[in-house]
Amino acid sequence: MSDYKFIFSGPVGVGKTTAIGAISDVAPVTTDEQASDMTKAQKSGTTVAMDYGMIKLGDRERIHLYGTPGQERFDFMWEILTQGGIGLILLIGNNRPDPFSDMHFFLKAFKDFIGRSKVVIGVTKMDLTDKPRIEDYHLQLEDCGVKIPIFEVDARMKGDVSLLIEALLYSLDPGLEG
């Protein structure tokens, strides 16, 4: 049996648990709890430990999908979590107070992991707030030297989440057949 993993990360309430659920073969294991006072205004359940989902390919390969909890901003656990990871799916909520600083924060937090793998960014909740636009996110990253795929996604849509992962796979290997 071969095991591989992808990491989903991003701020609180941007759709990490939902995105994992959208593509997982098994019912996602989450440890959502009644929201603390801080996040209560935003939604009813927030993930306090970690999300887990899985995609089975035949009976010999498994892709594990891990989601970091949104509440703490950064934890030393995350670096451990990324060991052996294939790539990072970063979700940013367009309706959050400062989505650019969210993006910069997470890119910096996962800098080492991104350095040895690849990252894609999904901007969620653009149906709720249409500004900033996707171009504005690209402009924020103009000086960073690498061209990161940034797509508008709705974490509830399987097709959107799948396309993010497809872009991640092609970033890792543009010669991939398919």
Place this chain on the structure above:
Amino acid sequence: MSKAPLTPVRLAAVGMDQRQRNALRMLFTTQCNNRYVLMEEDSSEICILDLDVFGGERLWEEFRERHPDRPLILVSLKPGEIADAHTLFVQKPIPVNQLIAAIEQQRRLLSTRNKTCSQVESGAPHPIAKNNHQTATPQPGKKNTPRRAASLMSASKEKIFVGTSPDIDPKDPAQLTKVYYKPDHYLQGIIQQALNQAVRYNKNIAIEGPWPAIILDIEKHKIWVSAEERQLRPYCTVPDATLEVPLRIIEVDEASPIGRREFPIQAFLWQLALWASRGRLPHGTDLFQPIYLRRWPNFTRLVMTPYALAIAALWAEQPRSLIGTAETLDIPQRYVFAFYSAAHAIQLAGETRRAVDTLIEPPAVKPSQNRGLFGRLLNRLRGG
């Protein structure tokens, strides 16, 4: 003047800009184990001269006046014929192995010269043939097994967006003319002009003609169309060289969406470009000039043609020519052309203009060790 065998070969880049020099320097340190160093012309043994820089031919003449027999490697995008015993020609973008082969050949020329001068007893002599031919050898024939068709699009949709044109031989002028279309002869060009005007005056624009009414709302970045797609499509697919540009600046309220279909401007233009181009290229696009991708298209909200992700990923890494892209990915040219036309229409892709981008051939794609797994996952995500 005998040299220790490990002394690096001293090269100079004549007429090249700082970016090109840096690219060579990087190549020498990372891929040639520092066997070569880049120096000023005066202290160099072998020179590389780019014929494509402004006044390149004259630079070459002047160089030969200064150094009648210094070993020289000429590079250019155009194939060249050089009749001169001290000069080799390598066509750009330079394949790394051909550059090294040329440098080594010139190095041997130098060492035979040195040996003859100092009468050191000969090792195996390397007769230098007259080099009135390119060092470029044809690449070993690529296997022409077509890749599995991407399952993203139905065949009928693919025909509409990518067409069915076979690959062309870019060296055949007759075939070349078939590969181009003029965006201005389609609704695509008109919408592009409307967008330019709208941006310039920061006003909404009505695009009026025989087609269903179209309104461009610059503030919301939307297009409103008062008809179904199928009523619009004929104007997007049939060329009309007499198209006028009936643009009218309008007030905000006129753009109100009652009874109209709404599209993001970029997605609309992208689709119009695919419809018009059907696997062809905007008139005049150079097939050999490397193409840059300014940024990844927002694929979740655009019509995705087969192989678009692979092409985008390749160009996001490094500019590559249209022909080179089709060869590298081993896919029919029309997929590359269609993607380029759409990305170009919304200014995400274009031809590189910097000299450094055509200097060295982009490396082959290294298959990742997980390629098999990635392929299986891809299939699964696409519902296979």
